[in-house]
Amino acid sequence: MSRTSRAFLIVVSGPSGVGKTTLVDRLLAADPLVRRSISATTRPPRPGESDGRDYFFVAPERFEAMKAGDLVEWAEVHGATYGTPKSYIEKTLAGGHDIVLNIDIQGGDQVKGSFPDAVMVFILPPSLAALESRLEGRGDVSGRALEVRLANARAELAAASRYEYLIVNDDLDSASAELIAIAAAERARRSRKTPDFLKRLDR
Amino acid sequence: MSRTSRAFLIVVSGPSGVGKTTLVDRLLAADPLVRRSISATTRPPRPGESDGRDYFFVAPERFEAMKAGDLVEWAEVHGATYGTPKSYIEKTLAGGHDIVLNIDIQGGDQVKGSFPDAVMVFILPPSLAALESRLEGRGDVSGRALEVRLANARAELAAASRYEYLIVNDDLDSASAELIAIAAAERARRSRKTPDFLKRLDR
Numbered sequence: 559m560s561r562t563s564r565a566f567l568i569v570v571s572g573p574s575g576v577g578k579t580t581l582v583d584r585l586l587a588a589d590p591l592v593r594r595s596i597s598a599t600t601r602p603p604r605p606g607e608s609d610g611r612d613y614f615f616v617a618p619e620r621f622e623a624m625k626a627g628d629l630v631e632w633a634e635v636h637g638a639t640y641g642t643p644k645s646y647i648e649k650t651l652a653g654g655h656d657i658v659l660n661i662d663i664q665g666g667d668q669v670k671g672s673f674p675d676a677v678m679v680f681i682l683p684p685s686l687a688a689l690e691s692r693l694e695g696r697g698d699v700s701g702r703a704l705e706v707r708l709a710n711a712r713a714e715l716a717a718a719s720r721y722e723y724l725i726v727n728d729d730l731d732s733a734s735a736e737l738i739a740i741a742a743a744e745r746a747r748r749s750r751k752t753p754d755f756l757k758r759l760d761r
Numbered sequence: 762m763s764r765t766s767r768a769f770l771i772v773v774s775g776p777s778g779v780g781k782t783t784l785v786d787r788l789l790a791a792d793p794l795v796r797r798s799i800s801a802t803t804r805p806p807r808p809g810e811s812d813g814r815d816y817f818f819v820a821p822e823r824f825e826a827m828k829a830g831d832l833v834e835w836a837e838v839h840g841a842t843y844g845t846p847k848s849y850i851e852k853t854l855a856g857g858h859d860i861v862l863n864i865d866i867q868g869g870d871q872v873k874g875s876f877p878d879a880v881m882v883f884i885l886p887p888s889l890a891a892l893e894s895r896l897e898g899r900g901d902v903s904g905r906a907l908e909v910r911l912a913n914a915r916a917e918l919a920a921a922s923r924y925e926y927l928i929v930n931d932d933l934d935s936a937s938a939e940l941i942a943i944a945a946a947e948r949a950r951r952s953r954k955t956p957d958f959l960k961r962l963d964r
Binding site for chain 1: 765882883885888918919921922924925926927928929938939941942943945946947948949950951952954959961962
């Protein structure tokens with residue numbers, strides 16, 4: 559199918575535990591025009607992970623070299639580094655696919671800096687209390703670590719003011735429908751239409 | 762259901778014969794938050810039409826008085842006058858319902874003037890040739906009248922550049938899905954969120 563709009567990035571951010579991964583998975587399942595961003599990382603592959611599908615696994619020296627201009631954004635998490643390769647993004651967009659990135663707000667800011675056309679979507683918990691109980695329910699954090707996450711969550715909610723779209727994930731079905739609708743609606747924007755398409759209008 | 766966004770207008774325009782009425786009907790059937798705009802008119806009710814549901818039927822003197830400030834836009838068609846009452850729009854928005862208006866581009870411009878938040882959607886035929894055969898297929902116009910409609914259609918396509926969203930109606934299912942997605946996505950825009958909702962974000 560030839561598309562009438564230029565392909566674009568969809569940045570999905572939000573506090574930890576808010577359900578971003580599930581929402582992104584649902585978007586990918588529903589919309590064949592959207593692809594997932596693939597990160598480069600210095601950490602070794604885990605069982606079942608494959609290079610070029612889950613991550614681009616690279617040596618630390620290679621990652622250092624990529625920082626010079628091949629990465630849209632990068633961050634260190636638990637001692638390993640992760641980054642978004644610009645070449646993969648550009649190749650995928652040129653192939654006519656939109657790309658969804660599940661990324662923190664610092665990363666989101668950097669992506670928007672490199673790709674000003676990126677659609678910025680922030681996922682919100684129904685309330686801070688709801689987020690707190692979701693984080694606790696996961697069972698992988700407690701005590702001091704939970705406090706830190708909640709403080710981070712509060713700081714991140716304030717960052718939502720820099721995002722174009724806000725989705726409250728109080729119901730998974732309606733929240734994913736909203737994300738899917740955003741991708742479809744953005745494709746219908748005149749400002750995203752290809753020059754070829756717009757040429758058909760003024761004859 | 763209490764909504765988190767301010768209600769808004771959706772203006773749907775496009776050349777005659779492009780399928781606007783069907784698309785608007787599908788949006789109304791799919792989205793319970795959207796209501797149809799009801800026009801005031803000086804023409805008498807036709808069998809089956811009821812006042813306040815299909816139109817507000819008013820006397821010519823009343824319509825003249827409404828022009829002074831009670832109408833968002835008005836136009837004369839085949840000797841009768843039609844207009845969009847501001848009071849109905851405002852009451853419906855205040856009740857938490859978005860309003861869709863199937864309206865020509867002159868009317869659309871006037872609506873946008875009164876309600877700058879209005880979402881502007883233009884429906885396009887797959888091609889001028891497709892529109893031509895659709896107009897002919899209707900059988901209600903021919904010869905000189907058809908020429909005039911096609912000239913109007915060309916002029917209207919040029920006006921599409923003033924609209925935010927462009928939908929090509931080459932397939933009714935995908936075109937109506939796009940219109941439905943636009944309504945849902947616009948509700949998720951931060952710029953449309955209520956002050957109460959946004960207050961929850963910065964604590």
